[in-house]
Amino acid sequence: MDEAPVVDVEDLDASPSANQAPTEADPCAPFTTADGRQVRVTATLDPVFEAKGFTRIGFRLIRRVMLQRYNGEDELTPQQVSQLSSAELLRVDLATIARGISRLRSDTAQHLSLIVPISYTSLSGLKGRTELVARLKEAGSLVKLGVICEILDADGVPPASLLTVVTVVKPITLLVVGRLADTNPKSIVRLEDAGLQALSFECPPALGDTEFQIWAAGAVIAAKRVAKAVLVYGAGTPARGGVLAALGA
Numbered sequence: 001m002d003e004a005p006v007v008d009v010e011d012l013d014a015s016p017s018a019n020q021a022p023t024e025a026d027p028c029a030p031f032t033t034a035d036g037r038q039v040r041v042t043a044t045l046d047p048v049f050e051a052k053g054f055t056r057i058g059f060r061l062i063r064r065v066m067l068q069r070y071n072g073e074d075e076l077t078p079q080q081v082s083q084l085s086s087a088e089l090l091r092v093d094l095a096t097i098a099r100g101i102s103r104l105r106s107d108t109a110q111h112l113s114l115i116v117p118i119s120y121t122s123l124s125g126l127k128g129r130t131e132l133v134a135r136l137k138e139a140g141s142l143v144k145l146g147v148i149c150e151i152l153d154a155d156g157v158p159p160a161s162l163l164t165v166v167t168v169v170k171p172i173t174l175l176v177v178g179r180l181a182d183t184n185p186k187s188i189v190r191l192e193d194a195g196l197q198a199l200s201f202e203c204p205p206a207l208g209d210t211e212f213q214i215w216a217a218g219a220v221i222a223a224k225r226v227a228k229a230v231l232v233y234g235a236g237t238p239a240r241g242g243v244l245a246a247l248g249a
Contacts, residue, residue: 146174
């Protein structure tokens with residue numbers, strides 16, 4: 001699978017005080033972290049295309065965690081987000097999926113599928129798992145084929161631990177995907193027994209065509225040893241999408 005540039009951006013922000021805790025009616029409220037930072041979660045829907053035919057197969061929910069300052073906002077990096085506490089990560093995940101559900105309800109057309117990113121940390125705890133499973137079911141009822149759960153921060157998680165989470169989420173989703181930051185083939189194949197149905201990762205930036213082909217061959221072939229499907233984001237051109245399709249992505 002490949003990804004096109006964002007064509008529809010909507011910031012579905014709530015406006016309550018940053019100190020207000022999210023409630024069932026308002027899971028998207030900004031909140032204050034344990035170290036006193038005020039953050040809020042925004043989301044965009046990015047179309048996802050099948051690499052071989054370049055036909056749209058659904059949308060990917062992309063979250064942004066924004067640090068609010070007196071003179072503006074800064075986006076937290078993925079590493080900074082991963083350093084939030086487990087309770088804070090759960091708030092981020094619940095806000096992300098709530099924004100996706102809100103957008104799906106507001107659209108007149110029913111989309112084929114929606115890729116929802118959720119932190120492994122949130123799914124590994126009983127409280128978070130219970131709340132997120134309920135939201136995944138709700139999102140799945142709003143798309144034709146079902147929701148795709150993309151487990152973030154899968155790098156380095158023991159396969160047995162991932163398998164426990166996958167076993168819970170798999171019955172209510174179209175696919176369970178492990179999102180990887182490290183695309184070294186040796187790192188990828190360590191997830192061979194995690195029960196994942198797909199793996200996903202971003203194309204490295206600024207690669208020439210030859211470099212891209214070398215990288216894609218190593219990463220995709222390794223990923224196919226782990227899972228049946230491979231989602232590759234940011235290829236950028238139909239030609240590179242064709243390279244990925246030929247490799248089985």
